[in-house]
Amino acid sequence: MAPEAPHTLFASDNAAGVHPAVLEALVAANQGHALAYGADAWTARATAQFRDLLGVDAEVVFTWGGTGANVVGLQCLLAPWQAVICPASAHIAVDECGAPERFTGCKLIDVPTEDGKLRPEQVERELHGVGDEHHVQPRVVSITQSTEMGTLYSPAEIAALADVAHANSLLLHVDGARIGNAVAALDEDLRRVIVDPGVDVLTFGGTKNGLMYGEAVVFVDPALGVNAHFVRKQAAQLPSKMRFVAAQFEALLSDDLWLRNARHANAMAALLAERIAPIDGVELLHPPQVNAVFARVPAAALAPLADWSFFWVWDQEQSVVRWMCSFDTTEADVERFAAGVAEIVAAHR
Ligand SMILES: Cc1ncc(COP(=O)(O)O)c(C=O)c1O
The missing domain is CATH 3.90.1150.10 (Aspartate Aminotransferase, domain 1)
Known part of the structure; x- marks a missing residue:
């Protein structure tokens, strides 16, 4: 007979519940009335915390979920004739039911990798059709940190991808559903893993790291997120009672x-x-x-x-x-x- 099963599942970090401090923050936010759609004190404070962590005046928008965060982040960067270069194992390519393609109207150019990590030379190989009206035009490189295969990019590897992207007028998007695990494993801070290497847009995951629900889309250069509020609403990712997403992030970002x-x-x-x-x-x-x-x-x-x-x-x-x-x-x-x-x-x- 097998021994007693563990009390938690090893199936996914999504199977975990809510961190007690986050739950307390939800309860504490449940006081009185606050204006909806982000015009509340919790959203202002959580946004300021993100800006502090990053050391830049980023545009930050909160969403319900991770697929939605990727959709909002990508759509802000893309026109329908453009394309996203990503690893074949990327969540946006295999696990989002085609949502990024549907919302952006763009092709994903998914490149096979050994370990879930894209390399600069793989990006360069996909640029052969640039300027040719018969080809989609690569505009975004999307990577996941940490990757779906449990691997990590070093800040130098991210910088190399950002360099090749920017040299070719592309932008770098990071799916950070597990950015906390990555930053912790690298023993770095968010700025050195995201801003310094040249990431343009980050989705910052909360759900897999102790939240009940909620993710953030961070536009390092706020100009890239100038339409993010409209895009988020169209993508059905605007939580009306935003304070309950923001309050969770406030707790998550407090005291590390x-x-x-x-x-x-x-x-x-x-x-x-x-x-x-x-x-x-x-x-x-x-x-x-x-x-x-x-x-x-x-x-x-x-x-x-x-x-x-x-x-x-x-x-x-x-x-x-x-x-x-x-x-x-x-x-x-x-x-x-x-x-x-x-x-x-x-x-x-
Ligand atoms: C790498 C990655 N990105 C994004 C997501 C977000 O997915 P969801 O829309 O289920 O929150 C997940 C969830 O499994 C993921 O693993």
């Missing part, structure tokens, strides 16, 4: 909660990797860089493992799984999960 949450999730992934690496039959694909662990397990163990403690199989053909840790994953959860993996794999080799 976003970094503390992310650091913890990353540390739990490191511990999980340490525990599962020695298990016979389990192959750790690479040491985790952020909060995701990728491992190969015997094919016969996939279903029994997921029946015991649910997760999604990352690559059925390769028998590869992705296990993710959250801000509230405990060491006891990790120990229990690793013990269950050892037992179930031993029984299904």
Whole structure:
């Protein structure tokens, strides 16, 4: 019989609940009336916090969700004959039901990569049709930090992509659904990972890092976000009671909660990797860089493992799984999960 399952899921950082400080901030914001659509004190304060973190007067707009944030950010940068160069594994390319294409009207040029990371030479290879009316015109390079494959760009790698983009009149968009995990893992600050390397637009994720819901789109150069409010409304991403999104961000950005949450999730992934690496039959694909662990397990163990403690199989053909840790994953959860993996794999080799 398998041991007791952990109390949290390793399926996704989206499976976690809300950080208590964020929930408290929601309750505290539930006092009296405040004007809707962002004309409230919480939105002003959270916006100021973002500007402080970045060290620039960015335009910041809050949205309901991550797909919506990507749509709003990208649409502000694009005309329908233009295109976005992104890794083939990008969330915008595979997991957003075509929303970026539908809203922007633009083609995504999705480039296969080994590790979810785009390289400058791959961007350059996609520029052959520039100026030719028969080709879409690349206008945006979009990367994810940290990536869907649990990898990280260094600030220098981001700068190299920004340089090649800007040299060719393109802009650099970063899907930062997990930007906290990235900044924590790099032991940097947001400015050095985003502003200094030359990122133009960042979506800053909250939901995977302790919020109930809510993301922010950050236009480092506010001129790029001049139409963001109109675009957001058309994209159905304007929360009327904005104070409840902003209050969550205010809590997340206070006392480095976003970094503390992310650091913890990353540390739990490191511990999980340490525990599962020695298990016979389990192959750790690479040491985790952020909060995701990728491992190969015997094919016969996939279903029994997921029946015991649910997760999604990352690559059925390769028998590869992705296990993710959250801000509230405990060491006891990790120990229990690793013990269950050892037992179930031993029984299904
Ligand atoms: C890399 C990335 N971008 C964006 C999102 C946002 O998705 P959602 O629209 O579900 O909030 C996710 C969620 O899984 C993601 O992993």
